[in-house]
């Protein structure tokens with residue numbers, strides 16, 4: 001698998017990160033960046049872009065290790081095999097000692113004499129990983145912005161520890177994703193990921209992320225959670241068992257939006273619950289996710305609502321189709337997680353499940369008026385009851401019918 005970062009992302013992320021370090025009193029990397037970047041303005045105009053890209057890449061990937069967030073997230077969700085920390089660490093310590101003895105060597109590579117290359121205090125939570133494989137392994141690609149996942153076959157013969165137990169399974173996934181493109185998002189709405197070429201057999205993840213997320217090391221956990229959340233969705237999309245399909249969602253735009261929003265929520269819960277079981281922190285704590293769920297399903301009585309959420313949270317596996325049908329049709333969600341005995345006939349009647357028929361026009365209804373009396377004139381209620389003598393206020397109606405009867409009643 002290849003991970004490719006766009007020049008725009010590397011530029012802005014490195015720039016912001018360095019500025020943040022500088023403001024926090026760590027000038028070394030900042031100064032070094034400028035000592036390399038500033039002379040580029042002396043170059044002929046045509047050569048500048050490539051020269052800047054080179055410097056940005058060195059800082060994004062090697063010096064500031066910002067690409068490690070992406071690699072760690074891919075590792076966490078199992079899209080690439082876990083690197084073996086223990087053995088690596090020993091090698092790294094040895095390598096770091098060598099570096100300490102001969103600081104000139106690495107600096108020479110940069111044509112620069114700064115000795116303080118890694119080890120910005122407090123920069124990363126896990127400073128034991130100051131050096132990554134990418135730096136130790138011989139470069140496999142030329143000077144494009146490619147950071148290969150350098151762990152291929154060579155781990156196979158080595159001692160096996162916990163981190164490689166699921167290697168075969170993970171490897172399958174690794175082969176399903178061909179490339180990961182990480183690009184700069186323009187704004188928050190632009191952020192997110194998608195799997196391209198899913199059908200053609202060379203699937204590629206396109207991830208858009210705000211460069212500002214790379215700026216502050218204290219927000220690294222949020223960045224990691226965001227990347228993991230997105231990669232989990234991408235992983236589902238290439239998992240044959242999940243069986244993702246670009247489904248057609250029926251209905252008018254507001255129905256579509258509602259179903260799409262509910263589908264997204266259910267999928268997020270499915271992602272969160274799996275992460276929670278493996279001890280990975282998600283973008284949102286469970287209670288916050290429940291509140292979101294709460295908002296969408298207010299009409300279901302509290303006890304049953306809890307039960308449904310709990311049921312989804314505990315579920316081991318969902319398919320795309322199951323999630324979508326639960327999002328489309330509340331009845332299927334209810335029947336799956338709520339025992340009939342749990343909910344009285346009367347309660348069930350009153351819920352006005354989205355998608356169930358309006359008692360007046362009989363059309364599947366997503367926008368209910370639960371309590372027409374509270375918003376309509378008495379004349380409207382009377383007009384409805386002339387046509388439907390058995391109808392009571394608590395039966396409610398779709399917003400269109402209520403509107404029609406408002407017109408008829410002349411209010």
Ligand SMILES: [Zn+2]
Pocket residue numbers: 358359360361362363397398399400401402
């Ligand atoms: Zn109606």
